[in-house]
Amino acid sequence: SRDEMRALDVLECDMHAEFEEVKKAYRRLAKANHPDTNQGDKEAAARFQAIQAAYAVLRSAEERKTWKGV
Template sequence: MSGSRRSNDWGFPRWRSYDATDRQATTVRECDRHGCSEKGDCPAPKAPNSPDRWYFCQRHAAEYNSKWDYFEGLDKAEKAARAKAEQSENAGYAEAQHYGWSGSGDGSRTADEMRALEILGLEADAEFDAIKKAFRMKAKEVHPDVKPGDAEAAQEFQKIQLSYNVLKSAEERRFWKG
């Protein structure tokens, strides 16, 4: 134990000095949106296929990205392939919905929610009351009790029920978040 020495960095009072050499100030980039002084840590492309980036705070990055069409110029097969690749590769994007960047009807709905709305025959900006009403109307038409033994109606009912569950859980996330 001749080589071991007790550290002076334990307990209170602190036995070592508070020199400025230990801790340097970090550079913080501000949001590139005019008038915003929040931390700009969300890069966004200035133009498609451009290496230049804007650096926004989360609120302004969401505003910037809400109108961005990542599938512009692709045909239907390429869009489907890219959507499938993104869904399999990027779990982070699915998690980003809990930040609450914006409300419903303004680009904040996921692809699953949009498919569910399409199945229920609703627009992207539909309120949850309209969703419930459409679900009930469609479910009454194809419910297994109304059409017993009809496999196609049962399958359609399951599809409608799954769509409603997707939209209900999304609405609950929005409610509890805000």
């Protein structure tokens, strides 16, 4: 979906990335942009929120894919 493509872009992943790659990218970007690491940096806080939202979209898509396979 379009939302999933945007989410992959936010997480700097290829459109054919496996979910494990997505998780690694999420952890790397979340750690680099976390508000505790970048105190007072409003841009980093906004990026962190975007990263969280993108991961939620992709995690949801992965769960749907998993449930369809059952």
